[in-house]
Amino acid sequence: MMERLTNQKKAILDFLAGAKGHPDAYEIFATIKQKLPQISLATVYRNLDIMAQKGLIKEMRFRPDRANYDGVAEKHHHFVCNICSNIFNVPDQVLLDFAKITEDGTIDLVEEFQVLFRGRCINCARKIEIA
Ligand SMILES: [Zn+2]
C-alpha cells in the first residue's frame, strides 16, 4: 500500500520537482510557507530528513554548513564552485568512459557511481578577469 503523503511532504516534493537548482532547507521553507503559512522551519527540516531517508528526495552535503536538495530526477553528477559554493549539474554522459573500469578485469559490475567535481565556475572566473 502506498503511504499517503502529508500536505507538507507533498508541498515539498512539488516544489523540488519544479525547482531547477539545489535549494537548501531555508529556501524550501520560504516557498512552502506561502502555501502552508503554519509550517515551521523545524518541520521542514524534519520532513526533509524523513524524505531523504526514504529516498524520496536527494540530499547533498557538499558544504559543511548546510545540506542542499536536488530537484532534478535524472541521473547526474555535480560540480561545486570553490569560490561561490554554487552547485552545478553535470550530465551523466560526460562520464561514460568511467564505466569502462570493468575492462581491466578486476571489477565485474558497476551499478552506480557519483562523482563530485570541484573548481571555479564561469561567473567567478569572469569576476576575476574584471578585477
Ligand atoms: Zn563560482
Ligand SMILES: [Zn+2]
Ligand atoms: Zn543536481
